[in-house]
Amino acid sequence: MTLKARSAIGLKSVAISFGHMKNSPYEAVAPTNLDVGEHEFLAIVGPTGCGKSTLLNAVAGLLTPASGLVKIFGKPLKGLNREAGYLFQQDALMPWKTVLENVSIGLEVAGATSSDARRTALEWLERVGLGAFADRFPATLSGGQRKRTGLAQVLIRNPKILLMDEPFGPLDAQTRQIMGDLLLTLWSQYRKAVLFVTHDLDEAISLADRVLIMSAGPRSRIIGDFRVPLARPRDIADIRHDATFNALHREIWEALRDEVMTAYRQTSGAGR
Ligand SMILES: Nc1ncnc2c1ncn2[C@@H]1O[C@H](COP(=O)(O)OP(=O)(O)OP(=O)(O)O)[C@@H](O)[C@H]1O
Numbered sequence: 001m002t003l004k005a006r007s008a009i010g011l012k013s014v015a016i017s018f019g020h021m022k023n024s025p026y027e028a029v030a031p032t033n034l035d036v037g038e039h040e041f042l043a044i045v046g047p048t049g050c051g052k053s054t055l056l057n058a059v060a061g062l063l064t065p066a067s068g069l070v071k072i073f074g075k076p077l078k079g080l081n082r083e084a085g086y087l088f089q090q091d092a093l094m095p096w097k098t099v100l101e102n103v104s105i106g107l108e109v110a111g112a113t114s115s116d117a118r119r120t121a122l123e124w125l126e127r128v129g130l131g132a133f134a135d136r137f138p139a140t141l142s143g144g145q146r147k148r149t150g151l152a153q154v155l156i157r158n159p160k161i162l163l164m165d166e167p168f169g170p171l172d173a174q175t176r177q178i179m180g181d182l183l184l185t186l187w188s189q190y191r192k193a194v195l196f197v198t199h200d201l202d203e204a205i206s207l208a209d210r211v212l213i214m215s216a217g218p219r220s221r222i223i224g225d226f227r228v229p230l231a232r233p234r235d236i237a238d239i240r241h242d243a244t245f246n247a248l249h250r251e252i253w254e255a256l257r258d259e260v261m262t263a264y265r266q267t268s269g270a271g272r
């Protein structure tokens with residue numbers, strides 16, 4: 001089946017600055033153009049502090065660009081992006097609510113009856129492998145289980161766009177792989193636009209259709225745009241032994257390495 005892409009996210013010369021002190025705004029992101037197709041899984045990789053979260057926040061409508069236009073399905077974004085679900089690096093579970101309540105609340109707020117919301121939430125908990133944990137409280141979950149809950153919490157609302165900011169960052173390597181496989185399984189059924197920010201180049205290549213590289217800030221920009229020619233479905237553990245994967249990894253790392261070193265020198269104060 002060929003999926004013809006409409007643009008889900010369009011950035012037209014979007015630049016982002018911080019601070020309103022006269023003459024000295026910090027120009028985090030230089031004018032940037034980007035299109036993400038409605039079925040596309042796009043990963044963004046770049047050194048720490050380059051503006052990845054900032055870009056995601058602009059797409060979420062949490063911050064307004066200094067200039068340029070964010071378009072969502074062709075329409076200029078005004079205020080919060082209601083088409084997007086956002087999975088933050090820090091999970092957003094409510095500690096006083098059970099796993100089931102944390103997942104069902106999004107539907108209840110959207111107007112579903114409590115029993116419908118709970119039934120659908122249970123289905124989602126089954127899908128993320130947490131059917132037996134519905135009555136647990138977040139404090140009793142492992143990091144991976146919390147992330148599964150967070151994933152169910154976002155996906156239950158069936159957003160057309162999924163924004164993920166280093167969602168598996170704090171997890172150990174094995175759990176990250178398991179979460180990556182789970183995400184790909186869900187995405188193969190769900191097939192919506194994903195903007196996935198990560199530090200981890202292996203993770204980016206193994207998950208995405210396309211990997212973008214951002215340069216070190218200030219005035220960060222997209223300096224690389226690599227299509228990932230790996231067939232799906234993918235097995236995250238196996239794919240890392242694939243020759244195409246390794247060749248692409250080397251190619252992208254060439255582009256990324258200098259930026260990582262630049263960012264490191266900036267924050268360590270070296271080279272000034
Ligand atoms: N509210 C803010 N006010 C001022 N500067 C900010 C603000 N938010 C971010 N910045 C700056 O903008 C730059 C980009 O920050 P951002 O959080 O987007 O980086 P990042 O690429 O997500 O980094 P990391 O990989 O470490 O999460 C950084 O230099 C940061 O200090």
Ligand SMILES: [Mg+2]
Nearest residue numbers: 052053054165
């Ligand atoms: Mg960030």
